[in-house]
Amino acid sequence: MTPVFTSLQWSDLLFLLEGAWNTILISVVAIILGSVLGAIIGWLMSLKNTALNLTMMSIIDVFRSVPLLIQLILFDSFVAIAGFPLPPFFSGTIVLTVYTAALVAGVARAGIEAVPPTLRAAARCLGLSYFQELRYVTFPVGLRTAFPSWLGVALATVKDSALVSAIGYVELLRASQILNTRTQESVKIMLLVGVLYFALSYPLSLLGSRYEKKMASNDHP
């Protein structure tokens, strides 16, 4: 007869680390894809086409006014209804990517708009084509101002990836819940989970505040 509760074992630590790895995986994929998508949307919005902007802004607004948890459940159930259910990793990644893109779009737009128009005009006068100017002037200059906010979005994505557990993806938080029910040693487990999340997030926060300090001291020598 096997007991209902068993104590913590070394294999459990491995299980948690596997969960942490899945958190990293889904976050990194969502951050990369979401940033690319968000940057494109942000660039489209910087073109100042009124109709396009209104459409984009209202769509983004929806993603930012509905809880991510609800978005996950909705998408997950929708693909099931539509007849091609996805494994949790894929539906989770898709929703997290789009959500991240909605946040990055605003950051990217602000970054592009922070580039002085005179600078952009000067680049064009030097003979750069529109896309050359975008690639060599607007993008690198805009990135400097947008970087701290982008880091903030990336940090949020890492933390928000915990919600993907709700549709059954076994990432770090879900892994800890499974262990909790089996071992009843929640304090140790939760402490470990907290440390792991902190270890993933804190470098991003630290980088963000360092960068902001550096920028501030550059501005006021």
Next chain:
Amino acid sequence: MDYQFQWRPVIQALPQLLEASLVTLQVSVLSMGLGLLMGLVLYFIRKSPILPLRAFATTWIEVARNTPSLFQIFIFYWGLGEFGIFLSPYVSVVAALSFNCAGYMAETYRGGFAAVPKGQNMAARTLGMTAWQSLRYVELPQVLRAIYHPMTNQFTWIILASSLGMLAGLRELSGETQYFNSRTFRTFEFFMAAAVIYYVITKIALLVLKAIGWNLFKAERAAK
């Protein structure tokens, strides 16, 4: 796609869903209020000359900002059980959200106070005001103006985050939606309704906060 959408159960449950939205609002307002207060206290004790106090505030702020809010809710809901502390879903969610909010607000306050010139305090003190009076009548009103916009964002965030209460068994809007979902298996329909209600709630909340700000900050309006 041979799925038949059925909205009737959702419409029948609408009164309950709206009632649960009030719980969502209640939890959000409570968490925001507590978060604002505790955030101010955190801001002050982080400047304290006493190291343990400072360390306490810094730890709070960093943990609040660098771990998922769902994790924070689980800590209050399940994590304290081993110490014999069992909080109700309602209390755990409010505790976790205000813990989180306080951490973020402490940082926001720092920016707000930095925006008030030092001369304001000097002028107030030379008029005979005590440090408290200067804070209460001169500095805080200006800090409030400086942080009002980030504060409204924070409030929207709390409304959305309160949906995590569902995963701790709280019957706020999401929890109530989940309850009906488990009885009818109309997942998409019910959560779509919840999404619409959340959208409307955040929009109304923003409008109300804007109106409050418009009434509160006459000086800013005059400047324009």
Next chain:
Amino acid sequence: MIILENVHKSFGSLKVLKGVNLTVHEGEVVSLIGASGSGKSTLLYCINGLEKIDSGRVTVDGTDVHAKGTDINKLRQKLGTVFQQWNSFPHLTALENVALAPRVVSKLDKAAAREVAAAQLERVGLKDKFDHYPSQMSGGQQQRLAIARALAMKPDYMLFDEATSALDPELVTEVLDTMRMLASDGMTMIVVTHEMSFARDVSDRVAFFKQGVLAEIGPAREVMESPKDPDLQRFLSSSTR
């Protein structure tokens, strides 16, 4: 009467005040002149207790400013202070700016506080600005607002810390005129200033501040027209462009 006895003050290793002695009598206007950054403002802040002193004694009407048991908030009601930066409270109208301290410090009721405020605003010539916010007022008007705000506490002394230095040149006159009016009303004033004509024409006595001490002090005309200290001679010739 304000009495400074052998006042010392340093910031870290930088000695700012090295034994300052000064007595200011009722009804007297004393101007403090000297190079920028020489510690004149610090001297004012030692009188109203914004800065602590290292040694010596400052008394206002017999009360030791820096003694332990002194109620500094009460004492400050006797000492109106006007800063270089006018520090108007941006979230309040002109009337509210002036009425705030009477209401919360002197505990007047709202109507009485507004009455006091209105009277002082009128006195400095801002009768038509009651409901204006500082952001709608010029620097000169804001500085007069700051003067009215200090006067509303019915101070016995007024301390001016380079009250016109941050103003655009065309706005200096209106503030100086207000200060002149106060002087002729018999207000006791200590004025840190770079306005040499004000020092010469309005003050009773002028003190030259140099390297942490008052190097020369005497009747205004005497000090300004026949200075003895060679540094003061150089200072005056460079100031009167």
